[in-house]
Amino acid sequence: MTRFRLTVEYDGRPFMGWQRQAHGPSVQQAMEEAVFALFHEEVTFHAAGRTDAGVHALAMTVHVDIARPVSAHRLADGLNARLRPHPIAIIHAEEVDDDFHARFSCTRRRYRYRIANRRAPLALDAGRAWRVPVVLYADDMNKAAQVLVGQHDFMTFRSAHCQSDSPVKTLDRLTVRRLGEMIEIEADARSFLHHQVRSMVGCLMLVGRGKWTKGDLKAALDARDRAALGFNAPPDGLYFVGADYPGDR
Amino acid sequence: MTRFRLTVEYDGRPFMGWQRQAHGPSVQQAMEEAVFALFHEEVTFHAAGRTDAGVHALAMTVHVDIARPVSAHRLADGLNARLRPHPIAIIHAEEVDDDFHARFSCTRRRYRYRIANRRAPLALDAGRAWRVPVVLYADDMNKAAQVLVGQHDFMTFRSAHCQSDSPVKTLDRLTVRRLGEMIEIEADARSFLHHQVRSMVGCLMLVGRGKWTKGDLKAALDARDRAALGFNAPPDGLYFVGADYPGDR
Numbered sequence: 237m238t239r240f241r242l243t244v245e246y247d248g249r250p251f252m253g254w255q256r257q258a259h260g261p262s263v264q265q266a267m268e269e270a271v272f273a274l275f276h277e278e279v280t281f282h283a284a285g286r287t288d289a290g291v292h293a294l295a296m297t298v299h300v301d302i303a304r305p306v307s308a309h310r311l312a313d314g315l316n317a318r319l320r321p322h323p324i325a326i327i328h329a330e331e332v333d334d335d336f337h338a339r340f341s342c343t344r345r346r347y348r349y350r351i352a353n354r355r356a357p358l359a360l361d362a363g364r365a366w367r368v369p370v371v372l373y374a375d376d377m378n379k380a381a382q383v384l385v386g387q388h389d390f391m392t393f394r395s396a397h398c399q400s401d402s403p404v405k406t407l408d409r410l411t412v413r414r415l416g417e418m419i420e421i422e423a424d425a426r427s428f429l430h431h432q433v434r435s436m437v438g439c440l441m442l443v444g445r446g447k448w449t450k451g452d453l454k455a456a457l458d459a460r461d462r463a464a465l466g467f468n469a470p471p472d473g474l475y476f477v478g479a480d481y482p483g484d485r
Numbered sequence: 486m487t488r489f490r491l492t493v494e495y496d497g498r499p500f501m502g503w504q505r506q507a508h509g510p511s512v513q514q515a516m517e518e519a520v521f522a523l524f525h526e527e528v529t530f531h532a533a534g535r536t537d538a539g540v541h542a543l544a545m546t547v548h549v550d551i552a553r554p555v556s557a558h559r560l561a562d563g564l565n566a567r568l569r570p571h572p573i574a575i576i577h578a579e580e581v582d583d584d585f586h587a588r589f590s591c592t593r594r595r596y597r598y599r600i601a602n603r604r605a606p607l608a609l610d611a612g613r614a615w616r617v618p619v620v621l622y623a624d625d626m627n628k629a630a631q632v633l634v635g636q637h638d639f640m641t642f643r644s645a646h647c648q649s650d651s652p653v654k655t656l657d658r659l660t661v662r663r664l665g666e667m668i669e670i671e672a673d674a675r676s677f678l679h680h681q682v683r684s685m686v687g688c689l690m691l692v693g694r695g696k697w698t699k700g701d702l703k704a705a706l707d708a709r710d711r712a713a714l715g716f717n718a719p720p721d722g723l724y725f726v727g728a729d730y731p732g733d734r
Contacts, residue, residue: 245608246608247608247609247611292609294609312605313604316606319606323608323609323611324608325605325606325607325608326605327603354576355562356494356574356575356576357565357568357569357574359495359496359572359573359574360496360541360572360613362496362572364609
């Protein structure tokens with residue numbers, strides 16, 4: 237058995253999410269079927285983050301154990317050939333020690349959320365950004381976002397389906413910046429609650445359009461109550477950007 | 486009759502190109518059908534550039550004459566509603582004088598070409614960039630590109646189907662730069678020959694991988710012969726970025 241660490245890019249639109257589901261296609265299932273097609277091995281992939289339906293990944297870290305002797309390079313090429321026509325690509329592969337675990341060894345997850353702040357529909361970014369037609373003030377959003385940084389009980393920003401033991405998380409970074417008509421929100425933490433990024437983005441949108449103040453955002457956090465959530469942003473704009481591990485440069 | 490100038494974004498993948506075709510869907514046809522659905526008027530759209538099948542637009546300028554009294558704002562919203570589910574969006578609309586012509590008044594066309602310089606397939610940019618798996622040296626490409634800038638007989642870089650009166654064109658700018666794994670090539674000119682950008686990009690790719698020198702590119706230009714063309718890049722990576730007109734800021 238050799239353990240491989242893979243970096244995976246995917247378009248979340250056709251999938252029910254990363255994780256295997258009984259009722260629809262998943263990235264995990266497509267990858268496990270690709271390994272079976274290659275080596276007739278039934279394997280289980282483990283990922284740094286379990287993205288929801290419609291959420292994308294620029295660089296999701298996963299690991300898998302393979303019995304057949306194969307180089308990382310050939311494994312990546314073989315999987316990429318078998319993954320077609322799924323919008324999933326192995327962009328990096330390497331052998332790792334058996335104690336590497338994509339989920340449990342991960343020390344930091346990084347997400348990006350893209351808001352297309354424009355009136356017109358999205359021809360090139362349909363399903364790949366959240367279109368908000370009213371003017372948003374990114375500077376106000378960025379200032380307000382800082383009340384969420386640090387260790388907090390994020391119960392307000394947690395989905396009812398969240399399986400985390402505790403709602404207390406430490407948010408290391410939350411930045412909002414405008415790039416032309418796009419507003420990019422970046423969030424870093426060791427781990428996130430289910431829907432946390434989308435829930436934070438939804439409330440920041442309310443700040444950006446002037447419906448909420450920084451104080452309202454703080455009050456929503458302090459309420460520790462899902463009912464205090466202002467808005468949950470759709471999956472379209474969310475990207476898993478990367479995962480960090482001890483020893484990574 | 487009121488003449489409207491519209492700026493249009495589209496994903497070229499589902500279309501045979503901008504121009505109406507007997508044998509398949511086009512952006513022009515979709516837009517003319519949207520006007521008919523709105524106002525029962527049979528109109529003809531004129532565009533700054535007639536992009537080929539699979540070529541995209543970030544901001545194509547077009548014009549159209551509409552008899553029904555309507556504001557630019559309502560025309561854009563109405564067209565966007567009727568264009569669904571086509572990946573076409575009207576991102577700007579304004580009334581213009583009757584002497585404005587999207588094609589004949591245009592003083593400069595701007596194109597961008599995106600090369601994804603990586604081995605892995607494209608999960609997020611499939612059909613939206615040209616994947617070149619061998620390492621390309623963007624600096625070499627940029628230096629060589631400068632031999633094409635200026636007024637030249639671009640016969641080598643012209644498709645057999647080109648309808649231009651003359652193969653002599655003035656290329657105002659051709660730049661190549663690397664942004665991570667992406668190589669972006671930008672080309673500006675008053676007008677281009679059919680396939681000129683894709684043909685220039687194809688030859689620059691040969692320079693980038695070390696198969697051609699700057700001298701080879703110059704020799705291909707000087708040959709004034711389509712047979713001297715090194716490579717024609719696919720449409721996937723090509724974007725019509727914008728058109729300039731007298732009086733634009």
